[in-house]
Amino acid sequence: MSERNGLRYGLIGLLVLVLLGGLAFCVSRPAGGNPPSATTAAAATASAPVGLQSLAEAAGKAPTHRSLQIQRWQTAEGARVLFVEAHELPMFDLRLTLAAGSSQDGDTPGLAMLTNAMLNEGVPGKDTSAIAAGFEDLGADFSNGSYRDMAVAGLRSLSDKTKRDAALQLFDQVVGQPTFPEDALARIKNQLLAGFEYQKQNPGKLAGNELFKRLYGNHPYAHSSDGNERSVPAFTSAQLRAFHQKAYAAGNTVIALVGDLSRAEAEAIAASVSKALPKGAALPPMPAPETPKAGVSHIEFPSKQTHLLLAQLGITRNDPDYAALYLGNQILGGGGFGTRLMDQVREKRGLTYGVYSGFTGMQARGPFTISLQTRAELSEGTLKLVQDIVRDYLKSGPTQKELDDAKRELAGSFPLSTASNADIVGQLGAIGFYDLPTDYLENFLAQVQALDVEKVKAAMQRHLDPDAFVIVTAGPTVPQKPLPPPTDKPAEQPLGVPEH
Template identity: 75%
Template structure:
C-alpha cells in the first residue's frame, strides 16, 4: 500500500530546507564574468512571488458523473493520472479499517492476473502504480509513458485494477497479518499511542476518531463480501475525481477519463460526513517507560473550504508551522533547549480537521514544558504576529510557491485536492494573491476566531516522575536540545 506522492493536507510541503539550500548555492554564470556572483539574503527578496508554472486547468464531467481536471504538459513524454475517491476511513461505518483494506487489495488480483503478474505488467510497460487510503479519501495513481504503445496497455491494466479487483483470499490474509503486526509495533511507540488517544478524545463518536488502518479488534472480522460491497459504492464513477497531467491532447485526455470512468462501478457520490462536535478540553496521560515524554495538544480546526484558510496558514507558519524561527521553536528549543523540535499545524479536511501541536521533551521537565507551550499560544493569540513576522512568512511562501507545481506529480496532486474539495480552478493563484495582501490584524483575528487557548485536548505519553523547574530562557541554553526524537 504505497502512494507515490504522499498526501499533503496543507497547500505546500516542508520546503524550508530546500529554500535554505537554494539560497546558499551561488549562481554559476554561463560565461566567464569578472564579477563574483552575489548571494542575496532572504530579507532582500521581493515580497512579490517569483515566476511559477502557470496552469491552464481544464475541467469537465464524464458521462458516468466523474469530475475531471486536466493540465496539458508537453515537456516530458509521459503523463500522471490520479483518482481521488471519497472512500477514506470516514466511510468505514462500523468496520474500522474497511477502506484501508479495500484500497490495499486493489492491485492484489484481477481476472487472470495475481499480484505478481500485475506488478510485472506495470513494470514491463515502464509504468508505476500507486495507492493509499486516508481519513477523507482513497487514491489510485498511474504514471506512464504517453506513447500509444505503452499508454494503452498501461491504462487497460490500471482500469482493471481499480474497476474490477478480485480480492483474493490469500492476499487479504497477508495484508491483515501485516496490519496486525503493525498494531503490535504501535504498542511500543509512545508517540503513536498518544496520537491514537488524542484522536479518540478529540472526535469522540465521529468517523474521524478511529485510525485509518483500523484496530486489532476490527481487522480480523472484515471479509471479502464487505470489501466487494465497499468497492461497489465507494469506488463508483460518481464518487471520484480524475486528475490528469502530461503529454496529452484534450481529446486524448477525454478518452482516458472516459475509459477509466466506464471501468468503475456505476453509482453516485457518497454523502459527506457530519460535522464533529467540540470535545471537552482536558489532559490525559499514558504511562510509558521512556526517557522522553510526548506532548500532543489539539482542538478542532477548519474544513478545506473555510474562508480563513489563507490567514490561518500564515498565522500558523509564524506560530509553529515554519520550522526554525517560529514562536514555538524559538521559545522552547532555542532559548531553553527543551526539545529537538516543536511543530503546529492545521489539517483541513472535508469537515473540521484538527489543529495540533506536538513535541517531545525530557520526562522530568514535561509539565513545565506543557505550560510553556500553552502560555506561548495564549500570548500569540492575544497579541497576534508582528509585522516583521508576517513579512517573513509572506516571503517564505513566495519562495516556496513554485515548488507546489514543480513537477507533473506535484500538479496532479494539486488537481486532485482542488477537485476533491471543490475548490475554484484558480485556487493556487487566488491563494498567493490573497496571502500577499493579508495584514497583521486579519491574521490575528482569524487565529483568535478559530483557536481557544483553553480548549485544548491534551495527551501526554511517558514515565510518571518527579518534575523539575524549567531552565530560564537564554541566548545560550545550558543544555543542548534533546537528541533525535524517540519513535
C-alpha cells in the same frame, strides 16, 4: 545496495563528471588555444540567452510559480475531471481521488484501508505478481493510499500511445475489477496485526490514537485508518467487494490528469477510467463533529521522554480563512526554525528536538495540532510553556516583521507546489475533492500577500481558543523539575533525535 557498491558507483559517477567537465572545456575552447576575437565574442554575447547575472538582480523581484491552465469537465458516469497539458516530458500522471477513506468505515474500522491496499492484489486472470510485472514491463508505475478523508489510486506512464493504452487497460482493471483474493487478504491481515503489536511499543502512535478519540468522540474521524486488532481479523473478501462497489463508484471520484496529452486524449482516458469504475453517485458529505471537552489525558509509558500532543477542532479545507490561518500558523509553529514555538521551546531553553503546529483542513473540521517530545522530568513545565506561547500569540498576533518574513518565505517556497507533474496532479486531486475554485493556485499567493497583521490575528482568534485544547501525554510519571530560564545558549540541549 552495499556500502562497497555505493562507494564504487559514487567514484564512477565522480569520474564521469570530471570527464564531462573536461570535454565541455575542450569543446568550448577555440582551436589553437587563442582567445576569441572581439567580433566572435560580441556575436556570442548577442546570441546567448540573457539570464540572471548575480544574486543582487533577484532582490525585490516577486517570485513566480508555474502558471497552470486547468481544464474541468464531468464524465457521463459523473466523475469530475481536472486536466493540465504539460508537454515537456513524454509522460503523464493520472490520479483518482475518492471519498473512500476511513471516515467511510462505519462500524468496521480498517475496511477502507484494506480495500485500497488490495486493489492491486488480483484482477481477473492476473495475480499480484503479474500485475506488478505488467506495469514494470510498460515502464509504468501504480500507486495507492488511504487516509481519513480519501483514498487515492495513481498511474504514471509514458505517453506513447502503445505504452499508454496498455498501461491504462491494466489500470482500469486494477481500480475497476479487483478480485480481493483470499490468500492476499490473509497475508495483509497478518501484516496489520503485526503492526498493531509494534504500535503498542510506540508511545507516539498510542498518544495519536487517543488524541483522535478524545477530539472526535463518535465522529467518523475518531478511529485510526488502520483499524484495530479486533476489527481486522473479521474482514471477508465479500465486505471488501461491497465497499469497493459503493465507495469506488464513478460519481464518488475525482480524476486528475497532467502530462503529455491533448484535450481529446485526456477526455478519452477519463472516459475509459470512469466507465471501468462501478456505477454510483457520490457518498454523502461528512457530518460536523461536536466540540470536545478540553482537558489532559495521560498514557503511562516507560521512556526518557514524554510525548505532548495538543489539539482542537480546526477548519474545513475550503474555509475562507484558510490563507490567513496558513500564514498565521507558519509564524506560530508551522514553519520550522524561526517560529515562536521553536524559538522559545528549543532555541532558548533546549527542551525539545522539534515542536510543530498545523491546521489539517478536511471535509469536516480537521484538527489543529501541536506536537513535541521533551524530557520527562520537564514535561509539565513544557506543556504550560507551550500553552502560554499560544495564549500570548492569539492575544497579540504576529509582529510586522514576523508577517513580512513569513510572506517572503512562502513566496519563495510556493513555486515548489507545482514544480513537477506529480506535484500538480496531487494539487488537482485536492482542488476537485474539496471543491476549491479552479483558480485556487493562482490566487492563494495573492491572498497571502494581501494579509496584514490584524487580519491574521483576527482569523487565528476566530478559529482557536487557548482554553479549548484536548491534550494527550505519553511517558513516565516522574518528579518534575522547573524549566530553565530562556537564554541564547541553553545549558542543556535536547536529548537528540526524538524517541519512536
